[in-house]
Amino acid sequence: QTEIYGKGALMGITPSVTTDPRLLEEQARRSMGLRSFNYVAGGAGEKATMDSNRLAFRQWKLIPRMMRNMDDQDVTVELFGQKYDNPLIMAPVGIQGIFHEDKETGLAEVCAEVGVPYTMSTASTCPIEDVAAANQDGKRWYQLYWPQDNDITLSLLQRAKANGFSVLVITLDTWSLAWRPADLDNAYIPFVKGTGCQVGFSDPVFRAKFQKESGTTVEEDVVGAARAWIGDVFSSRPHTWDDLAFVRQHWDGPIVLKGIQHVDDARKALESGCDGIVVSNHGGRQVDGAIGSLDVLPEIVDAVGSRMTVLFDSGVRTGVDVIKALCLGAKAVMVGRPVIYGLGIEGRHGARQVFQGLLADLWQSMGLSGIRSVAECNRRQMRRVQHAG
Ligand code: FNR
Numbered sequence: 421q422t423e424i425y426g427k428g429a430l431m432g433i434t435p436s437v438t439t440d441p442r443l444l445e446e447q448a449r450r451s452m453g454l455r456s457f458n459y460v461a462g463g464a465g466e467k468a469t470m471d472s473n474r475l476a477f478r479q480w481k482l483i484p485r486m487m488r489n490m491d492d493q494d495v496t497v498e499l500f501g502q503k504y505d506n507p508l509i510m511a512p513v514g515i516q517g518i519f520h521e522d523k524e525t526g527l528a529e530v531c532a533e534v535g536v537p538y539t540m541s542t543a544s545t546c547p548i549e550d551v552a553a554a555n556q557d558g559k560r561w562y563q564l565y566w567p568q569d570n571d572i573t574l575s576l577l578q579r580a581k582a583n584g585f586s587v588l589v590i591t592l593d594t595w596s597l598a599w600r601p602a603d604l605d606n607a608y609i610p611f612v613k614g615t616g617c618q619v620g621f622s623d624p625v626f627r628a629k630f631q632k633e634s635g636t637t638v639e640e641d642v643v644g645a646a647r648a649w650i651g652d653v654f655s656s657r658p659h660t661w662d663d664l665a666f667v668r669q670h671w672d673g674p675i676v677l678k679g680i681q682h683v684d685d686a687r688k689a690l691e692s693g694c695d696g697i698v699v700s701n702h703g704g705r706q707v708d709g710a711i712g713s714l715d716v717l718p719e720i721v722d723a724v725g726s727r728m729t730v731l732f733d734s735g736v737r738t739g740v741d742v743i744k745a746l747c748l749g750a751k752a753v754m755v756g757r758p759v760i761y762g763l764g765i766e767g768r769h770g771a772r773q774v775f776q777g778l779l780a781d782l783w784q785s786m787g788l789s790g791i792r793s794v795a796e797c798n799r800r801q802m803r804r805v806q807h808a809g
Contacts, residue, residue, distance in 0.1 A: 435773045448460070455611050456519050464598045467708065470703065479805065487790075510536055515541075520770075525553075526554070528540070532557045534775040542576065542653065543619050545617040545618065548622075560586065561587040593681075596654055698733055739779070743791065747801050
């Protein structure tokens with residue numbers, strides 16, 4: 421952190437990806453293709469929930485402590501019995517091939533370098549095996565968009581397990597595509613096809629099923645395959661709590677449910693024997709008008725936090741945001757859009773810079789707040805202050 425700051429502020433050797441969170445989106449807009457930028461920046465409806473995610477952070481203010489011995493400052497965390505270098509997790513983000521040619525494999529490699537677990541999306545443009553190879557020295561989690569077809573689910577779980585993915589994250593909030601104006605304007609399938617990216621098509625069970633049903637191969641009919649894949653995964657029919665038993669039976673590692681916003685669902689997740697949850701509204705991409713993610717974190721932590729691992733995402737833009745979520749009881753925090761903007765701007769080099777900036781800010785701001793470790797993050801370090809307007 422002193423290296424980045426020393427080089428930049430003192431010697432004028434500034435990072436090529438801005439460290440100013442307010443300027444990052446603008447830099448990405450200028451650097452990325454407009455359609456892929458719109459896909460990242462887009463949200464549901466009029467993006468009211470995206471705004472709420474940020475407003476929720478603004479209402480919490482840290483109360484720094486002074487004259488504490490910071491020699492042993494430590495940002496490591498333990499999650500599901502494993503030690504992690506810091507409390508950041510790369511959020512699952514689909515179709516990374518449309519943002520930069522470095523795609524999932526490049527980002528997975530960077531995550532290993534910076535000590536952040538890479539959560540691979542089911543909607544990836546690279547196969548599970550390639551991502552694992554790029555992330556050999558890292559920690560990797562697998563995010564499941566839960567297919568209706570159990571054979572495809574099983575194939576994905578088995579491949580993830582065989583390739584060293586340790587934690588399964590099941591995303592619950594995207595059982596149907598949301599009303600996202602930017603995606604409609606983008607004409608999604610032709611756009612993704614135009615980039616040469618294939619989503620999820622590498623799964624052998626899906627490929628065999630598609631060929632049997634359509635009489636053509638995935639390569640011969642990419643649009644048809646995309647429609648079949650989307651039809652199965654985003655089928656407009658949610659799985660229900662009873663269905664979890666099937667996944668439990670076929671996954672022996674930790675299971676984390678992503679997209680929990682209601683305290684009663686957090687309790688259900690606990691009763692269902694899950695190991696963790698991600699309090700998340702998918703970055704405001706699903707239900708516009710849904711409550712800011714941070715606004716529901718405290719009540720969920722109070723209800724289940726002592727008995728399961730509560731993780732958080734949606735709206736994290738700075739190291740200070742990470743501290744705030746930790747102080748409200750999250751055990752670690754997923755970061756999405758900022759890293760993807762970095763990837764879009766300069767590939768793996770850009771993503772690395774965003775992580776380094778976030779980690780430096782986290783370290784410095786924790787230190788200056790007199791918080792020595794993640795375990796010391798608690799609500800007494802903050803106060804909610806609502807300013808009018
Ligand atoms: C996502 N997100 C997501 N989540 C998931 O479970 N599987 C996925 O494939 C995707 N894909 C995806 C694409 C893009 C472009 C974005 C921006 C987000 C949601 C993601 O994991 C996370 O919940 C949000 O990114 C958090 O919001 P912020 O902090 O990025 O605004």
